[in-house]
Amino acid sequence: MQKIESVSTIQELTVGKHSAAVFIVMYDKEVGKEAILKGIKRSKATIVYDYKNINAMVIKKQMALH
Numbered sequence: 001m002q003k004i005e006s007v008s009t010i011q012e013l014t015v016g017k018h019s020a021a022v023f024i025v026m027y028d029k030e031v032g033k034e035a036i037l038k039g040i041k042r043s044k045a046t047i048v049y050d051y052k053n054i055n056a057m058v059i060k061k062q063m064a065l066h
Contacts, residue, residue: 021063022048026056033057 027033033055039058040047048058 021058022058022060024056025059026054029055 002025024035027036036057043061045059045061048060050057
């Protein structure tokens with residue numbers, strides 16, 4: 001039996017927190033992801049995670065320092 005506080009702890013860690021520098025990019029499997037990979041390299045972003053079961057990647061863009 002799972003405790004309610006366990007679930008709320010997980011939700012507290014994930015809901016409402018985000019980063020303006022990290023986002024998910026989805027692509028058409030038939031088109032491929034080559035253009036996305038070129039854009040990532042050109043913008044000096046990094047791939048955080050490349051999903052294998054869905055056509056998507058988590059990308060982290062480089063934040064400008066002011």
